[in-house]
Amino acid sequence: MSRRWAFIGFVGFSLVLGSFGYTVWVSWDALTSGRTIYNLVSTLGEMFPPDFRIVSSLGKAVVETLVMSVMATLLAVCIAFPVSFLAADNTAGNPAVKHAAKAIFNVLRTIPELVMAIIFVASVGFGILPGILALGIHSAGMLGKFYAEAIDKVDTGLIEAVEASGGSRFHVIVFSVIPQILSHSIDFTLYRWEYNFRASTVVGMIGAGGIGFQLIASLRIMEYREVFAILAVVFLMVQLVDAFGNIIRNQLVRGDTVK
Secondary structure (H helix, E strand, O other), X not given: OHHHHHHHHHHHHHHHHHHHHHHHHHOHHHHHOHHHHHHHHHHHHOOOOOOHHHHHHOHHHHHHHHHHHHHHHHHHHHHHHHHHHHHOHHHHOOHHHHHXXXXXXXXXXXXXXXXXXHHHHHHHOOOHXXXXXXXXXXXXXXXXXXXXXXXHOOOHHHHHHHHHOXXXXXXXXXHHHHHHHHHHHHHHHHHHHHHHHHHHHHHHHHHHOOHHHHHHHXXXXXXXXXXXXXXXXXXXXXXXXXXXXXXXXXHHHHHXXXX
């Protein structure tokens, strides 16, 4: 065990040291040139004072961003939750099925959502639909992995109790597995929704609608004061989404405590 940890530590240290050295090597001129800091300060200076007049025109964009994140998360749950039972050791039944389900999740989360968004924008057109599809499919790969790992960690004693009473595999999943993973699954889903809201801004910049589309429009014409105002709106919306997610998490914790 000590040799294994030593090997892991050696690989980790090598990755950090190698990455640091490569960064310094390829970016030495940018790191040592005073132009980099000057350009950054100059760009930030052009953002002040922020032009909040644009906020009055962001209503539809904010709604589209919120809708995109909610629908993408819903799509991801609809795909990931049922398939995750095929990817977990406790419920898969067949090793081939388990490996196939895990391979599907690996493929879905390997392709970056930005690349997926570009593909869907090219095939579906502009609007929130390509953003929903891109974020939803990518999120399905991540949520599926989390759901499957949660299923693998359930108490097998409860599974054996349901099986001993004559329950089928369906009964095992419904009455033993799902009650044990429900709170964790909701928590995973909330975190992914919060991520999708942030990512909605990014995919919107390539034509998927939402506030990201407004952001890239201001960047293209170098209206940095508008950019600052839009970023302030994004920050406020992210805080609201996080706060709502925390309310649900606190409620789950209280519910678990009462039980």
